[in-house]
Amino acid sequence: MEGVTPVGSEGNKAGESPPSDTSGRTGTEEERKVREAGQMRPGGQVVVFPSKTAGSSSSSSSYVPPPPPTPQQITAGRRRFVKLLVGVGALLSLAPYVPWGTFLSNSVSAGKGYVRQQATVNKDTFVKFELIRLPTELGGDAKDATAFVAFSKVCVHLWCSPNYNPDQPTNPNENGYKPNQSKHEQYECPCHGSIYKVPQGLAIDGPASFQAPPTNAIPMLTLSTDSNGFLMVEKPVWDVNHNGVLGYGRYVQQ
Ligand code: FES
Known part of the structure; x- marks a missing residue:
């Protein structure tokens, strides 16, 4: 057999005849086993790897590439x-x-889906309101509940938290700036610039103002005073025709 290439061994020296096996054929014991198994590379070359264990000549020590x-x-x-x-x-x-679980649910859809979303976000944010004493020119010096409004802290655009800003921004590039004014007196969202008019809560600027009713007005609480003059919060009715739907909006009577 020609073309036998022992790998990892020195092989036969040039001009030296390989040892014969008992059948009279030449080559080492490993070469003989490979030859008998008919496993050789194209071209007749047989590759024989040395045994893992010195002195071992079992068939598992020979590697022949798969076809x-x-x-x-x-x-x-x-x-x-x-x-x-x-x-x-x-x-x-x-x-x-x-149903992967509520922790993976963040899609907003009409009806039930919307309510489910409310339950997965920070509940505190959705029960926060900002109590605002109105400016004097809007009746803020009254001694009853009409001097206040309480707006939801959840913007109806994308749910950031608006704030009441009584003062005119000094930076002309700042959201809500108007020339020749000293007061701002609007409820404004810092995220995208929605501005809600006080005391109605209707969006008059920014992305929320482009949304169709009832999604263009901030939900708010109904306030009252008791006989002792304490400010009270009436039990809310969470629909768009009353106090609104948090994070969604309400209809404003104009
Ligand atoms: S979230 Fe308030 S303006 Fe976008």
Whole structure:
């Protein structure tokens, strides 16, 4: 047998005949086993690796590269891969319909979905209101509940927290700035510049003002005073025709 290449061993020296086996054929014991198994590289070259354990000559110590895949095997492999892709795609398309738990739910949709979203965000934010004493020119010096408004702290645009800003910004580039004014007196959202008019709570500037009613007015509480002059909060009715829907809006009677 020609073309035998021992790997990791010194092999036979030039001009030296390899030892014969009992059948009269030449080569080492490992070469003989490989030859008998008919495993050789194209071109007749047999590769023999040395034993892992010195002195061992078991068949597990010989490595013969596997034959290349046939065209049928390649085609079958591609089919399996395509099937896997289709299966994964089908699973992903079903993912939105699986109840993963409220911690993964952040989509806003009409009705029930909207209420579910409220429960997953910081509840404190959704129960916060800003009590504002109106400026004098709007009746803020009255001794009853009409001197106050209480707006929701959740902007109806994208749920940032607006603040009442009584003073005119000094920076002309700042949101809400108007020339030749000393007062601002609006409820304004720092995120995208929505400005709600006081005391109605209707958006008069910014993205919230472009939303259709009832999503263009901030929800608010109904205030009253008791016989002792204490300020009271009436039990809210959370729909768009009364105190509004938090983070959504309410209808404003104009
Ligand atoms: S979240 Fe308030 S203006 Fe966008």
